Amino acid sequence: MKHSYLSLIAAVLLLAAEASADRYTFLGSYEAHAVNGRELTITATNNVLRLTLIDSAIVRIQVGREGTIQDIPSYAVIHRGNPLLTWELEDQPGELLLRLPAGVIHIQKFPLRMRFADAADSTLAQDEAAFGHSWDGKEFQVWRSLQKDEKFYGLGEKTGNVNKRGFQWVMWNSDFPGYGNDQDPLYASVPFFIGVHNNGAYGTFLDNSFRSVFNMGAGNNRMYSFGADDGELNYYFIFGPTIREVVQRYTSLTGRMPLPPMWALGYQQCRWSYYPEYEFRDLARNFRQRRIPADVLYLDIRYMDRFKVFTWDTTAFPDPQTLFSDLEDMGFKVITIVDPGVKIEKGYRMYEEGIQGNFFARYPDGELFSGEVWPKWCHFPDFSQSAARGWWGDKYGEFMQLGVDGFWIDMNEPAVWGREFPYLVEFDDDGRRSTIKKIHNVYGHLMAQSTYEGMQRGNAGKRPFIVTRAGFAGTQRYAAMWTGDNNARFENLRMALRTCQGLGLSGLAFCGPDAGGFYDTPSHELYMRWIEAGVFTPFLRTHSTINTSDQEPWSFGEWTEDVVRNYLNMRYELLPYLYTEFRRASQTGDPFMRPLFYDYQDDAECFSSQWQHTFTAGPQILVAPVVEEGRRFQEVYLPPGRWYDPWSGITHEGGRRIVVEAPVERLPYFYRGGAIVPRRAVQQYSGEKPLEELILDIVPADSATYTVYLDKGDGMEYLSGAYAEIRIMTFSDGLAWNIEIESTDNAWTRKLKTLRFQLLGSAAMPREVHINDEPVLFESASEREAARVVQDVQRRRFEISLPFTSGRHEFHFEY
Structure with a gap:
């Protein structure tokens, strides 16, 4: 009887605990506050809230459970702020009022809720009155009121519309080959968005690498929310009021792309795979003999010895150094693919060194994690460990000594044939011991860092060029990004244009898709339309999968070859303009490829989804690609001002729609009134003359x-x-x-x-x-x-x- 009674009590307590765990706990009411220079710490009934002034327009917000705040090192943030800044604070009966040059923060005391306003005190964003900040176990959420006309942009590599309102978006790097317009998540996670309300813009960056969810009004019209499964409740609020200022401030926080070498802006040709050596040489000869400009040729995984990283198939490529020297004489740069999986094989150098140096990820019991990818069973480098990053990075120098010019890092979500690592897998995290739950989203980011720093050490003063599939906020400091394994369909052309605009708004200014599509074979029309649009995308590379038809410019017949040649000539003529704008991006964060509203925020029509495949290429050129099969006329919206059509010579008054002829060989584009666009004579490669x-x-x-x-x-x-x-x-x-x-x-x-x-x-x-x-x-x-x-x-x-x-x-x- 006694045993039964105690069991009943235990069962009741267990049910009560479960019920409690299923309910959110919310940030409580104000008790006291203290100011320490640029830090404002507010003690609440059940938590602590800290606001740190980073600069005149950026505020860091941390909420600690149980009265403590952890300052965990960030993978993304490099701008720690000015320690000499101080708050301008007014302590009022019902609220604390914080004034910044760029805006105002109202902190309601009972309960603690925040409202962010512009310099004129017009609301930009505000906590949902009933909820604000909340926890359910380790998970946390921030709830904000959804305003009637509010729009959301950014969020990194996402499908769907450029405006992300009305949908839920997940940050968890994922390999989904041949993805469609409804696929989420994808390869890269950037937990940053831009809100636009009453024509005023603001940004929010959640500095947390755990799986996170951004519900931008999906399924309700009351609120939007963002939060993560675990980790620190730590985010940054960025004042505008312009979208441009938000992007520039966000990239000052997380870093900007370095200026790439000029050749990286040229045309790049890739395939799985050009193999063996004679086929690679034939590819190069074809470009030069046909007078089709190109700078970069890629080697996919078949150049390796049985797919083992940092090896060569010496039968197919017996003398890589001579090969690359000959290609250099022809004006070509060579990029090789590098995957993170290290084959488990006794005597294989990478395997033996990784074991000896303790550079691989492990289970909690100390056993090395093994996952299956291209070389079969592999161990995986622990890029969260500084020593492992240095070991891996040094290997690039050996390839560069052979004449390799850049690296294409793939499969770094990280991807395995079973889709993901088990959640038990642990990483050193420079002594902090973290599971894959924390490291997963930054694995590709840290691999990119290892690659970049290794190239800096071994590249004889040249600028590193890296293309990555996976990444996180701040990856722009190390690598360009391509948008993964797409399909040869018009739907994917449209999606690529929207995705690249979102990436540019999220700091990843150097991005682009596999032009023409990776899977399947594009029609002649699709291939031409994609190359036309690609002239004005930051990264221009054609790539296709194994066992598909050839996808070089001459593979579609003489007329298509002529059209593609003309557009690649245009790209090379525009290199002085592209290079100048990439320099601007490296200094300010302004993306080269951006939505119409980036430069024309005051024009409401520029926010319409009807024009989301139209974009501006830098400040001078508006591009309106044809993205529907069979279309031969294109309706274009021109923002206010005057616009010159280089095809017809007509100057149009803006602020209205026009219809222009768009035969398959014609890309509609326009110079704005006052445009000054530098060009040069065509070259066969960027450094030819x-x-x-x-x-x-x-x-x-x-x-x-x-x-x-x-x-x-x-x-x-x-x-x-x-x-x-x-x-x-x-x-x-x-x-x-x-x-x-x-x-x-x-x-x-x-x-x-x-x-x-x-x-x-x-x-x-x-x-x-x-x-x-x-x-x-x-x-x-x-x-x-x-x-x-x-x-x-x-x-x-x-x-x-x-x-x-x-x-x-x-x-x-x-x-």
Whole structure:
């Protein structure tokens, strides 16, 4: 009887505990607060809330359970803030009021809830009144009120619309080959989003690597939420008010992409697999003989000895060093794939060193974890361990000594044939001992870090170039990202354009898909449309899977080859513009490929999902790819301003829709009024010829300014000032154009001999042309020929070539 009574009590207590565990606990009411420089700590009835001022527009928010806050090292954040900052705080009866230059934070005391407002005190975001911050066991959630017109952007590599409202998004790096538009999650996790409300923007970054969920109003119209399964409740609120400012501030927090080598902006050709060596050489010869520009060729997994990482199949590739030297002479760079799995094989160097150095992930009982991938059963490097990252990173130097120029890191979600590691698997985490639950989302990020740092040590002063499939917030510091194993369908072309815009808004400015699609074979039309759009995507690579039809530019017939050649020529002509904009991205975080609303936030139409496949390529060019099969006319929305159509020569007034012809060989794109777009003559690869003539496409405006960036295209000397800038200022009153040019005087500008002006929007011949008040004569045929004068009446443009020397010069065109 006694035993039964005690059992009953135990059962009741167990049920009570389970019931309690199934209910959320919420952040309690204010009890006291203390200010310590830039830290404000608020004690609550059951928790502690800390706000740390990072800079004038970024605030870190931590909530500690049971009265403690853990400061766990971040994998993502590099900007720790200014320790000399202090809060401007008002202690009012019902709230604490915090003022920043960029906005205001209202902290309601009973219970503790926060409202974030702009500098005019208009609400940007606010905690849901009843819930706010909550816990259920280890899981936590932050609940915010969902505002009527609120839109959400970013969240990294996601399918669906560019606006993420109305759906739930999961952060858990996952390998889903041939994914469709409803697949989530995917390969990379970036727990950062941008909210837009009343035309004011803000950002939220959840600095937590555990599996997290962002419910952006899915299934309800009351609230949105974000939270994680475990770990620290630690996030950053970023004030705008513009989307541009939010992105720039977020990337100041998590880092920006380094300036890549110029060749990484060229065309790249890949396949699973070019094998053996003679096929790889034939690929290179075909590009050069057909005069199709390309910079990079890839070796997929078949170059290895039975798929073992950091090995060579010496039968198929008997002398890699000579091969790569020959390809270098032809102007090609070579990138090899690297997977993290290390084959379990006695005598295999990577296996033996990993065992000896204790560099592999383990189970809690000390047994090494084994998972099956391409080489069959493998152990996996513990990239959370600094020593393991250094060991792995050093291996890249050996490949670079052979002539490998970059690395393509794959399968690093991490992926195994059973989809995932067991949750028991542990990592050193530099002495903190963490399970895969914490490390999973940053495994690819840490592999990218190991690769980047290894290339820095072994790359003889060259700029590392890495392409990764998996990543996390901050991976942009180490690698470009491609969007994984897609399909050869128009749906995937559309999805790729949306996904890359989202990645750019999430800090990963250097991104792109497998052009043409990885699985299946694209139609001629799809392949051409994809390459057309790819001219203006940051990363341009064709890639296809094994046992599919060839997918090189000449594989679809002569006409398709001609069209693709023309568009790749356009890409290479635009390299001065692309390189300048990549330099801007490395300094400011502004993505090269971005939604219309990035530059035109005040225009509500730019937020419409109807235009989410239209984007701007830098600040000067609007691109409206055709993404529907069989379409030969394209409806385009042009934001306010004037827009020049290079195909027709027509200048359109913006703020309205237009319809333009779009045969399969024509990509609709437009220069904005005031555009200054630097170009150069076509090359077969990016470093083939020195830049001796700079072409400037200029669309008239009252005034406009653009600065062209030049350096040698590789190496780290630019960080010490070894670069040139050419600042171009234009002024037009309809009767005359003044173009003022100021340039650095150094090796890069001294190579320039000619400026070729393309004045767009009018074919009228100027009556007079002056350089620094000195007339330029081109009245005779010989004078016009020397100046290479062109009047193109149909496309409304006038061209003239004029001599260039570094310094300050004024070019005056009188009509």
